[in-house]
Amino acid sequence: MPPSWPPADADHVLVSGITMAAIEQELFTSGLPVEALMEKAGLAVSRRLQRRPDRDGHDGLLVLVGPGHNGGDGLVVAREWHLAGGRVRIWCPFERRRPLTDAHLRHARWLGIPLLEAPPDPADPALWVDALFGLGQHRPAGDAIETLLRDRQGRRPGALVAIDVPTGLDADDGELLGTVAATASTTYSIGLIKRGLVQDAALRWVGRLERVCLGLPSALLGQPPADLLLGLSAVDRASAPWPVPDPAAGKYERGRLLVLAGSRRFRGAAHLALAGATASGCGSLRAAPPRDIAPQLWQVHPHVVLEPGLGTTPAGGLALGDLGEGWLNRLDAVLLGPGLGGLGNADEPVAAAIEARERRRWQELGAFEGLLVLDADGLNRLAAAMGSDWLQGRRGPTWITPHEGEFRRLFPDLAPLPRPEAALA
Known part of the structure; x- marks a missing residue:
């Protein structure tokens, strides 16, 4: 870049x-x-x-x-x-x-x-x-x-x-x-x-x-x-700095991406995110979907390697805490957030063990040196679990795509500013 x-x-x-x-x-x-x-x-x-x-x-x-x-x-x-x-x-x-x-x-x-x-x-x-x-x-x-x-x-x-x-x-x-x-x-x-x-x-x-x-x-x-x-x-x-792989490169040398998207409530988000990821031209595409929709994903996206399906949070969202050890190994990029759903319901406290597993995944993401794209509920879950200070400590590049509500939750101190000034800050 x-x-x-x-x-x-x-x-x-x-x-x-x-x-x-x-x-x-x-x-x-x-x-x-x-x-x-x-x-x-x-x-x-x-x-x-x-x-x-x-x-x-x-x-x-x-x-x-x-x-x-x-x-x-x-x-x-x-x-x-x-x-x-x-x-x-x-x-x-x-x-x-x-x-x-x-x-x-x-x-x-x-x-x-x-x-x-x-x-x-x-x-x-x-x-x-x-x-x-x-x-x-x-x-x-x-x-x-x-x-x-x-x-x-x-x-x-x-x-x-x-x-x-x-x-x-x-x-x-x-x-x-x-x-x-x-x-x-x-x-x-x-x-x-x-x-x-x-x-x-x-x-x-x-x-x-x-x-x-x-x-x-x-x-x-x-x-x-x-x-x-x-x-x-x-x-x-057209002018974006697209990578130019070696013509002899295998698929694992043409971009290795993991998609974390979709949930029991927002099932279509996983399909749409994988379709977009496929269009990017990356060589190796993996997904860790909700267990409920993994069979349907395999039929629609047979080229995607499906990791063990993840469970459901108390709010019906994707349980990031279920990701196994070493889940970031051999990756160049992670897309996290479309249709992810929430961690807990507003009127019910989340069990300490669930919160601890969620925070551990975010800590591991913080040390990940590849590209991280945070979208939609990925931003909301970050705001609830770690706060915006987490972004400053990330070791790899991070792209965020917040709309107004997501921005307000992640950066409450900047939300009162006009949008250009808030984005600049």
Whole structure:
């Protein structure tokens, strides 16, 4: 595994609004004119819009222009479409604008680009370009704009794109600033991906997320590793550092994996986990399933070596304490957790002997030098048996996949933080 994957480059770094503003300010301090950066952003978005497969399905563009530099980006888009012979109109509901944005608006008027005097019809047939606020949003857009954005999605769903950040979204945590946000079919994140755009709360508003490259110097991305958040996308699977085994290698030299998944209550989890493990291409696949479902697993996954089946905990979960001595011998990786179930019921104490056997298995896992993937109830069982400090003492690499509830149980002191900050901590 390389020192960092994915690489800490512009395609993967996730930034806060403060960090992005600091990067831009450093560029301006170095001598790059603000006008130059605005031109780069607006021209890049204009080219993206020209390549949209649905561009002919809309009656031109309607650019919603805000008072700041996001509005200026939108006006560059409007200018380029007009000069290319496209139909474009502008709506700017703000009397005061930053000087550079105001200059672009004057030029657009001089070119003859129509400026709407009244709010647009939500059923307008044009593709709307949301350039109202972008990154600098800190408060709700106001009742009139929120109503317009809500009606637009109701009347013409999918007929709006956003420059940098949809109006009404916090760029750092992805939460709504008011009651609604612009519902974008595509959001063109300028320069770098903003942290809030990849949060669950933002996904319905962001749509397809595309990064618009500004050619930022790599030196500006050199944040200290402790402050660095990286994001993955589906296309990153192709660049993942897959192992390349020797062509003459036998199956035991192509990855040896043990799957601990499923329980009496969640029987299908073992089947699904083994199907995913099989697709990974590992050479030797073992499983220690619940005794109740071992016969069915053998019939569906005949290539899997089944260890002696495990018993059931008082809560109906998989009894990890039943694993035999040396259960981690000759393994490269362990997947632990899908459908594992709990150890004990909330209203009944667990017998000391059961708890002791469970803790012993976790201690053995702590000394395991191979890869450990902890998912679902594996995280919940770790939180109950050992706590998050156990992770710091693990000798091998560990990947965890918590959703919000699992994260809260494992890291109760971090749970109140916004998700990006909690993950970073």
